[in-house]
Amino acid sequence: SAVISQKPSRDICQRGTSLTIQCQVDSQVTMMFWYRQQPGQSLTLIATANQGSEATYESGFVIDKFPISRPNLTFSTLTVSNMSPEDSSIYLCSVDIRVTAGGPMETQYFGPGTRLLVL
Amino acid sequence: DQQVKQNSPSLSVQEGRISILNCDYTNSMFDYFLWYKKYPAEGPTFLISISSIKDKNEDGRFTVFLNKSAKHLSLHIVPSQPGDSAVYFCAASLDRDDKIIFGKGTRLHILP
Numbered sequence: 001s002a003v004i005s006q007k008p009s010r011d012i013c014q015r016g017t018s019l020t021i022q023c024q025v026d027s028q029v030t031m032m033f034w035y036r037q038q039p040g041q042s043l044t045l046i047a048t049a050n051q052g053s054e055a056t057y058e059s060g061f062v063i064d065k066f067p068i069s070r071p072n073l074t075f076s077t078l079t080v081s082n083m084s085p086e087d088s089s090i091y092l093c094s095v096d097i098r099v100t101a102g103g104p105m106e107t108q109y110f111g112p113g114t115r116l117l118v119l
Numbered sequence: 120d121q122q123v124k125q126n127s128p129s130l131s132v133q134e135g136r137i138s139i140l141n142c143d144y145t146n147s148m149f150d151y152f153l154w155y156k157k158y159p160a161e162g163p164t165f166l167i168s169i170s171s172i173k174d175k176n177e178d179g180r181f182t183v184f185l186n187k188s189a190k191h192l193s194l195h196i197v198p199s200q201p202g203d204s205a206v207y208f209c210a211a212s213l214d215r216d217d218k219i220i221f222g223k224g225t226r227l228h229i230l231p
Contacts, residue, residue, distance in 0.1 A: 043155070043165060043210075043219055110221060 002027055002095055004111035012117045013083055020079045021114045023093030028073035031096035034066070037113075038089045046091075049076040083118045090115050122146050123211050125222035133230050138196040140225050142209030147190065149211040153219065154183060154194045157206040163221075166207075167194070196227075204229045 003026040013019050023032065032049040047068055048056040055068035069077045080087050093111040124143045132138040140154075150171045155163035169176040169183045169192070176183050182195045196203055209222040 037219065043153075043163075045164065110219075 002029065002109040004093060004095060004109055006091075006093055006111040006114050008114060009112065010115040010117075012119065014119055015084055017083055018079055018081045019083065019116060020077050021091055021093075023076045023078070023111055025074045025095055029095040030073070032070060032076050033094045033096075034068060034076070034078045035092040035094060035110075036089045037092065043092070046078070049078075080116065083116075085118045088116055088118045121222070122149075123209055123220050123222040125207075125209050125225045127225050128223075129226040129228065131228040131230055132199050134201060135198045138194075138199045138203065138227055138229070140194040140196075140207050140209070140227065142192050142194075142222055144190050144192075144211050146211070146213075147187075148213055151212045152183070152185060152192050153210040153212075154181075155208040155210060155221070157208060157224070163206075163208055199227075199229045201229050201231070203227060 005024045007022045011019055034046045034049060035043045036046055037043050045058050046061045046066055047058060049068050049070040050056060051070045051073055055063070057063060065081055067079045067081065076093060078091060090113045092113045095109050122145050127141065130138065130140065151168065153168040154166040156166045157163040167176060167178050167181050167183050169185050171185065171187060174185050180196055180198065183192060184195065185192045192209065194207060204227060206224045206226045208224045210219045212219045
């Protein structure tokens with residue numbers, strides 16, 4: 001299993017400012033992802049955080065708006081830049097863990113989330 | 120304590136047959152349920168959802184059934200296709216704006 005922590009757990013920010021969210025995992029993992037859950041919508045993948053190289057962004061998300069760092073196999077940050085009220089969401093970090101009980105399988109662990117409100 | 124449980128880690132189904140993935144939950148306050156599909160080395164993608172006011176939601180080959188009294192939901196895929204081979208996550212939340220809690224996943228193998 002994996003224990004994932006995120007900081008901050010919640011924040012209220014002013015329009016035009018930036019917020020960096022940290023994700024820490026208690027074990028080394030290869031795959032780390034950042035998701036957004038906007039009010040009334042389901043989870044949306046923002047990007048895959050790659051260790052040692054630039055993140056891979058999904059359609060509709062760009063590096064200038066959501067810069068991501070992945071300095072090692074246990075840590076990543078997501079910055080929400082130049083925020084607007086539309087960025088108010090829950091942001092989640094997640095990791096892929098390969099488990100071998102009952103056969104190799106990848107399972108997904110999610111962090112507790114960061115609830116962001118932009119005024 | 121797992122609030123969302125997928126007790127079958129894997130499932131194998133013949134191509135063309137029906138795949139049934141099951142999920143149980145413990146929190147009777149959950150109001151919104153979702154299924155996600157995940158391919159290797161990719162993040163999970165949203166598949167289908169259902170609100171607690173319904174007992175069935177259908178989208179093409181995918182149908183989700185909710186039995187609130189049993190705290191049970193299931194995903195039916197008919198007919199199963201090779202591209203359906205993936206890990207499927209059941210998830211739930213207290214409402215649509217709340218954090219989603221995921222099960223551990225079930226790996227579905229579609230056999231030729």
